[in-house]
Amino acid sequence: MKLSRRVVLGATLAAMLLTGASSAFAADSDMVLFKVVTADKDDVIIGLTESQLTAAGGLNAGIVGKMLVASGELAAWQYVVSRNDAGELIEAPTNWISIMANDAVRIEPYQAEWPVTLPAGE
Template sequence: MPQIPRKLLFGLGLAGLIMESVVSLPACAADKVSLFKVITTKDEIVIGLSDADLAQVDGQNAGGIAKMLVAKGSMSVWQYAVHKSASGDLEQAPLHKIGLIASDSLRVEPYPTPLKVLPIDESKK
């Protein structure tokens, strides 16, 4: 089995590390968004909370969102919907900011999706 020169091996490793950091940098720049389904007796919607918003929620889960909503009485969140990207792929994207009002018949649950979830753009308030 031929020996790979150390300089070549080091150069390939360094190139791989540089490429990985360049590719993953944009993904780290945007806040990750967690999706939740909010269900009432009338309808259900999908909402998204950024990691920064979710950090303010006790437990950082659906139960924490429900507790926060009951404690505050209402909260503003981004409603998400499925749409097609320019390339034709389906994605979960923020639709518009909405207000949730606490109700006795409200349920919040995690919303797993196989689709790409776009980050919240606060400039579109």
């Protein structure tokens, strides 16, 4: 994915989070993670809180897709595998990103293999 496209994705996801979007379930937190696949076959893992998803109508990929189509963009936390202070693998939020509706082809639930951490302040 080109840098400029990533910037646009980040800004769009940020807007969605401010309006109450979320992602697929995470076992040890109230974050729900989803994989968003673009027309260019790029993918990004995003996280939204259960409360944001519940407010939008449910805790599934269909709700996230409806939110994206309704507003034309979606803001969320981008998640990547990282290491915590103890050196253990975790799913960690790295960037507040935005996804444009015309870039997303598919949104699917994502089951993290590692513990999911919340963004600071969540």
